[in-house]
Each structure stands twice: as structure tokens, then as C-alpha cells.
Amino acid sequence: MKALLPIALAAFTATAGLAETMKMSVTTSFANSGLAEVLLPEIEKDTGITVELLVVGTGQALELGANGDVDTVLVHSRAAEEKWLAEGNGTHRREIMYNDFIVVGPAADPAGAHSAATAADAFAAIATAQAPFVSRGDDSGTHKAELKLWKAAGVEPTGDWYKAVGQGMGAALNTAAGLDAYIFSDRATWLSFENKAGLELLFEGDPALFNQYAYLPVSPTKYPHVKAAAAEQLEAWLTSDKAKELINGYQIAGQQLFNFNATSE
Incomplete structure (x- = not known):
């Protein structure tokens, strides 16, 4: 890409x-x-x-x-x-x-994000598992939406499991693919992204992801x-x-x- x-x-x-x-x-x-x-x-x-x-x-x-x-x-x-x-x-x-946002992550889904009832629940599960999560960390619209969901989940994302890269969506997805990590993405970039490696779309459909x-x-x-x-x-x-x-x-x-x-x- x-x-x-x-x-x-x-x-x-x-x-x-x-x-x-x-x-x-x-x-x-x-x-x-x-x-x-x-x-x-x-x-x-x-x-x-x-x-x-x-x-x-x-x-x-x-x-x-x-x-x-x-x-x-x-x-x-x-x-x-x-x-x-x-x-x-x-x-x-x-x-x-x-379009909408989605939660992408490793196919094995160690945090169980796929089974969550809401996007905030998916985020809470990732934080509880301290599973690797890559954030754009760049004050983009996607980053702002991600931070809103952490707040809804009652989580302050800090620690070694949370990696803010300060880059655009494609670069952040590349990092997530390399680390087999969870990531919050817009659907359009995910669909056009070629280096999916072991990542899969795990959570979608919550109205909060509009x-x-x-x-x-x-x-x-x-x-x-x-x-x-x-x-x-x-x-x-x-x-x-x-x-x-x-x-x-x-x-x-x-x-x-x-x-x-x-x-x-």
C-alpha cells in the first residue's frame, strides 16, 4: 500500500x-x-x-x-x-x-472481541486481556472516534499493550499486521489494505461506529x-x-x- x-x-x-x-x-x-x-x-x-x-x-x-x-x-x-x-x-x-468503523484483530481473537455486544465492550475486553492494540495516535477522525470508545468503555488506554504510532491508517494497519495486534479502522481503508497478514474483521455493526x-x-x-x-x-x-x-x-x-x-x- x-x-x-x-x-x-x-x-x-x-x-x-x-x-x-x-x-x-x-x-x-x-x-x-x-x-x-x-x-x-x-x-x-x-x-x-x-x-x-x-x-x-x-x-x-x-x-x-x-x-x-x-x-x-x-x-x-x-x-x-x-x-x-x-x-x-x-x-x-x-x-x-x-461508512463505518470496525474492530480488526488477530484471527485467534485472544480478547474475545468478536463476542462483544457493543464496540465499547469489545474495547473493554481488549484492555482486560491487555492484548496488543495499535492506535493511530495522530488526532485524526479515526483516532478521535477510538478515544471516544475507550471513554465509553471506562478505560484509560496505557501500558505496553497499547501502542500509539502517530501515523495514518495504512501505516497503523501495517504495524498491527506485523504485531498481530488489534486495531480500530475505517472499513474503506481496511477493504483496500493489501497486507492483512493474520488479521480479520472481528467486530462491526454497532451504531456507535457510524x-x-x-x-x-x-x-x-x-x-x-x-x-x-x-x-x-x-x-x-x-x-x-x-x-x-x-x-x-x-x-x-x-x-x-x-x-x-x-x-x-
Whole structure:
């Protein structure tokens, strides 16, 4: 799997003099699931906009927007998004699509996570067994969701069994595969991840694992240089019937990775 680096990825070359280039900070799960490679060429073809992605965790993605380094943001941590908006960094929040989180771990499942009734119970079982657990530890949306579940489980995750790597989802999954450890992942990255080794999907389906992605344009009032018109045009495309068809139709090994749920305004 490609290394997850916080660098700008030029989407595609602009159509002879017609394309406008804009920057969007996005989560690693959006970029590395392969969905970006499906959407970006269609966006450029339909709108003339070349979208450059800055691929980072949610915390960094929002920070790039707060600093005026991008024109818009696509992330998945509602509490952080609402705080960011309240601080005057963006114009609004528009829901685009969702998937879910899952608990992955060794096939032998020494903690019995597969038998848990809830995600919080699965986390509590892992902590009780002190089974190796790899955390992204990077202030991403996935990391924030993981910490929320530890809190729900009444666990302060510390000790040699808990390994925070401070890296993106792909790198964290590689570490978990090497250690035969448990890990909390978004479904899309897990399905697109090739180095599964002895890991399996052990727990899913709890409503607490719902994972919403939202689009947040950066405020042109705070940063007059941002490309607000292009951001508005991109939002219109991402909430269109064509985007719905492409997002819902994107599959790996026969499994749908994302579900479109944008509403018209």
C-alpha cells in the first residue's frame, strides 16, 4: 500500500487552459480507499476544476483550513468540525457520505472481541486481556472516534499493550499486521489494505461506529484569497446525482465502501 504522506497530490492535468486549480485537505481514508481516483477525473471533466488533495488526518486537515492553506476541507469528526466552524474558519458543514468503523484483530481473537455486544465492550475486553492494540495516535477522525470508545468503555488506554504510532491508517494497519495486534479502522481503508497478514474483521455493526464525512469550505471572510466560487462549484458536484452514482457504485471485492447521503439545500 502506498505510504500515507501529508503532501499535496495533483489530481490530473488541467484541460488546455480551462481548468482552475483548488486545494482540498482530506482524510487518508478518502484518498487511500481509491475513491479519490474515481471522483477527481470526473470532477475535472465536468467542472474544469483540478482538485489538489492534501492527504492528512482530520486534525491536520482542519488546521490547514484554519490557516488558510486550502480552499476547502473533507473530514469525518463532527465535534471537531463544529468547533472549527464556531471559531470562524469556515462557512458551513455539508454532509456528503458515510461508512463505518470496525474492530480488526488477530484471527485467534485472544480478547474475545468478536463476542462483544457493543464496540465499547469489545474495547473493554481488549484492555482486560491487555492484548496488543495499535492506535493511530495522530488526532485524526479515526483516532478521535477510538478515544471516544475507550471513554465509553471506562478505560484509560496505557501500558505496553497499547501502542500509539502517530501515523495514518495504512501505516497503523501495517504495524498491527506485523504485531498481530488489534486495531480500530475505517472499513474503506481496511477493504483496500493489501497486507492483512493474520488479521480479520472481528467486530462491526454497532451504531456507535457510524462514520460521517462532511465538506467544509474555508471562510473567504477570514481568508479573501480562498477560491470560494470553485469550492461552491465542487460542493454542487459532490452533492449531485452523478456523485451519488459514483460513490455508491465504488466497490472492492464486491463490497461497497461508502454510502452517499448528501441532501439538497
